[in-house]
Amino acid sequence: MGQCLGALMGEQPNLWQQNDLLGLMAPPPAAVEDLDHQPDHLPDPQPTPAPVVAAPEPVAAPMAAPKLELPALAPRHQSPAKAAPGLLLIIDTETTGLDPSHGQCIEVGAVLFHVASRSLLAQVSFLLPAARNPAQHVNGIAAEVTQLPQPWQAGLSCFEAMLDQADAVLAHNVAFDRQWFGIGPLPAIEKPWICSMADIQWPADRHLRPTPSVRDLALAYGVPVWAAHRALTDCIYLVQVFERCVDLEELLAAAQEPRQLFRAKLSYAERHRAKEAGFRWNDPVAGAWSRRLSDREALALPFPVQPVEAA
Numbered sequence: 001m002g003q004c005l006g007a008l009m010g011e012q013p014n015l016w017q018q019n020d021l022l023g024l025m026a027p028p029p030a031a032v033e034d035l036d037h038q039p040d041h042l043p044d045p046q047p048t049p050a051p052v053v054a055a056p057e058p059v060a061a062p063m064a065a066p067k068l069e070l071p072a073l074a075p076r077h078q079s080p081a082k083a084a085p086g087l088l089l090i091i092d093t094e095t096t097g098l099d100p101s102h103g104q105c106i107e108v109g110a111v112l113f114h115v116a117s118r119s120l121l122a123q124v125s126f127l128l129p130a131a132r133n134p135a136q137h138v139n140g141i142a143a144e145v146t147q148l149p150q151p152w153q154a155g156l157s158c159f160e161a162m163l164d165q166a167d168a169v170l171a172h173n174v175a176f177d178r179q180w181f182g183i184g185p186l187p188a189i190e191k192p193w194i195c196s197m198a199d200i201q202w203p204a205d206r207h208l209r210p211t212p213s214v215r216d217l218a219l220a221y222g223v224p225v226w227a228a229h230r231a232l233t234d235c236i237y238l239v240q241v242f243e244r245c246v247d248l249e250e251l252l253a254a255a256q257e258p259r260q261l262f263r264a265k266l267s268y269a270e271r272h273r274a275k276e277a278g279f280r281w282n283d284p285v286a287g288a289w290s291r292r293l294s295d296r297e298a299l300a301l302p303f304p305v306q307p308v309e310a311a
Helices: 002-009 015-024 152-165 174-180 214-220 231-243 248-255 268-276 295-299
Strands: 087-095 105-114 119-127 168-171 193-195 260-264 289-293 305-307
Touching (some): 087 174, 105 152, 119 152, 119 231, 168 174, 174 193, 193 248, 214 231, 268 289
Parallel strands (some): 087 168
16 A cells, blocks of 8 residues: 555655755746735835936928919910990981991990999980981981971080090991991991990800891890881880890900901802801992901801902
């Protein structure tokens, strides 16, 4: 039995063997005491102070390269845009014929119109005495009526005062109306002229011809047409169109661009294209389709044109 226990338990080592075995074990840490001899309450461990790190010295930002300011370049071949006139004198005439050398002006109508507020400020109409009127079937003015007593001189004075206030003069066919001024009692007009038929490019959504009549223009803007071929009546139609025109300032400014006469460079088979673009045959250039255009309008055409002076 003793041998069995010895076999089970193993032989007890003697003293020198215990020392050798203890020497093989790793010594306990020096800072750790025997748990059997530790006090019941341990003091709170002191926090370890954070290492002091010196703040880095500020580094100066790199110097930015100086910015070069270049002067703005003016666009080439572009004239400064004109502002829309503040006051328009809208005029119309009735005459005894088409040529001042064979006829005379027998009626003048005029309206002073404030563009920004779309307001009619003043209006005047007067007849000029005439001995005969071959165009009575057109304008309905009998020569005898023009000879009745009337204050046409006072009407002319009012017209001149309105002209003095205006920034520009507008007519629906400037080429026709302008030629009667500076003849007889009518004063010469040195103000800028705007043609509402040829100079103003009316919006495409109005579906107008390139050179619309006063009647077509009025109807396109919903203005009722109740009479025609009297001077003041046509002026009122234009006033009512302008009252409905939201982009009037832009249209008037563009209408003041310098214009010159161009001829269309199209074959006979393509002549309809020139007509559709508002060019006129044989007027004023003989044997050609021609129209007055600004450089911008000429470049926008779908066919080539040539200035008449360079033809």
